[in-house]
Amino acid sequence: MELRDDYRELDEKYVMQIFARDLRIVRGEGAKVWDDEGNEYIDCFAGIAVCSTGHCHPAVSSAICEQAGQLIHISNLFYVPGQAEFAEKLVGITGLKGARAFFSNSGTEANEAAIKLARVRTGRTKFVAFVHGFHGRTCGALSMTHKEAYRVPFSPLPYECEFIEYGDLDALSDVVDSSVAAVITEPVQGEAGVLPAPKGFLKGVRDICTDNESLLILDEVQTGIGRTGKWFGYQHEGIEPDIVSMAKGIGSGFPMGAIVAREGLSFLPGEHGGTYNGGPLACAAGRATLEVVESVLPDVERKGRLFAEGLAAHTPRQIGLMIGITLGDRCAEVQRKCREAGVLTNCASGSLRLVPPLVITDEEIGAAVGVINEALD
Numbered sequence: 001m002e003l004r005d006d007y008r009e010l011d012e013k014y015v016m017q018i019f020a021r022d023l024r025i026v027r028g029e030g031a032k033v034w035d036d037e038g039n040e041y042i043d044c045f046a047g048i049a050v051c052s053t054g055h056c057h058p059a060v061s062s063a064i065c066e067q068a069g070q071l072i073h074i075s076n077l078f079y080v081p082g083q084a085e086f087a088e089k090l091v092g093i094t095g096l097k098g099a100r101a102f103f104s105n106s107g108t109e110a111n112e113a114a115i116k117l118a119r120v121r122t123g124r125t126k127f128v129a130f131v132h133g134f135h136g137r138t139c140g141a142l143s144m145t146h147k148e149a150y151r152v153p154f155s156p157l158p159y160e161c162e163f164i165e166y167g168d169l170d171a172l173s174d175v176v177d178s179s180v181a182a183v184i185t186e187p188v189q190g191e192a193g194v195l196p197a198p199k200g201f202l203k204g205v206r207d208i209c210t211d212n213e214s215l216l217i218l219d220e221v222q223t224g225i226g227r228t229g230k231w232f233g234y235q236h237e238g239i240e241p242d243i244v245s246m247a248k249g250i251g252s253g254f255p256m257g258a259i260v261a262r263e264g265l266s267f268l269p270g271e272h273g274g275t276y277n278g279g280p281l282a283c284a285a286g287r288a289t290l291e292v293v294e295s296v297l298p299d300v301e302r303k304g305r306l307f308a309e310g311l312a313a314h315t316p317r318q319i320g321l322m323i324g325i326t327l328g329d330r331c332a333e334v335q336r337k338c339r340e341a342g343v344l345t346n347c348a349s350g351s352l353r354l355v356p357p358l359v360i361t362d363e364e365i366g367a368a369v370g371v372i373n374e375a376l377d
């Protein structure tokens with residue numbers, strides 16, 4: 001289909017004006033993208049940490065195309081080709097023995113499933129989450145998202161949720177009791193600007209949950225599928241969640257999400273569902289994505305360190321290929337300078353956030369670091 005030159009006017013007239021947009025990116029390959037004027041960019045944003053295998057990885061594109069020629073949709077009232085195979089692989093990488101998967105179409109829907117599962121299996125109604133935590137925009141997940149600007153205009157929200165300072169185990173143990181269905185947290189707070197959990201924090205949260213028979217939901221929508229240098233963030237701490245939610249990096253941009261819940265923790269027939277969840281295209285994209293990520297995973301932490309060393313003068317926080325630099329009000333200006341010099345970055349809560357494709361090359365990292373340093377100086 002032909003693209004039109006007056007897309008800005010069209011957008012303004014016909015699309016709800018929610019996002020501040022600038023470029024129109026029309027093509028991508030690996031960690032590079034091109035806009036409609038032919039300008040090239042190194043993509044350190046990856047569509048919000050989504051394009052883990054880079055743009056249009058041939059293995060992913062061909063898996064989607066091949067499946068699209070066979071069966072695009074059939075619903076979950078049939079065995080979906082590739083779904084069980086994908087679930088096996090997904091459960092495998094979580095390391096949770098006897099666990100099972102439930103598929104969704106996004107991160108917020110994955111959390112929605114996790115919340116419903118915790119509510120229905122524990123019989124409890126209260127939740128605990130953390131200051132600056134982000135879990136999505138649908139009403140259940142929104143109940144647990146800290147930012148008032150996102151949450152308060154939509155109250156009343158369905159779940160009672162108490163917010164604790166991230167890292168404060170004493171406050172957490174004061175609040176968690178036998179009325180709490182689950183504690184939900186990110187292993188690294190992403191939308192907050194890449195704030196890794198203090199060492200020992202996740203272990204402490206795990207213990208408090210166990211002591212109170214509350215479930216631990218780890219929201220790995222952003223950190224999961226290799227982003228931090230391991231398949232999941234909790235694997236750095238050697239703990240196991242009751243439920244792990246994932247999305248962003250799982251399908252290389254094909255909309256998909258999932259939860260994996262430990263053995264014995266499952267929805268019963270009729271308790272949850274979805275028309276599109278775990279469809280043939282999503283599972284094809286997901287399976288191809290996991291194969292590619294598996295091959296690059298051993299290199300993720302080393303590549304992240306290249307960023308951290310290159311940007312050391314600006315005290316970055318880095319875990320795998322998640323990098324955050326606190327800038328406050330300067331962030332938008334730095335982001336713009338980077339873009340003008342051919343590097344896409346992002347501002348999250350006043351921090352410059354870099355979440356590039358996991359396949360980014362050393363040479364691209366070097367070039368991006370040069371541009372970012374120049375913009376920061």
Ligand SMILES: *Cc1c(COP(=O)(O)O)cnc(C)c1O
Pocket residue numbers: 106107108109111134135136137186190191219220221222247248
């Ligand atoms: C992006 C994100 C979500 C929401 O995912 P969507 O696919 O946008 O619904 C939830 N939790 C975390 C940690 C995220 O980064």
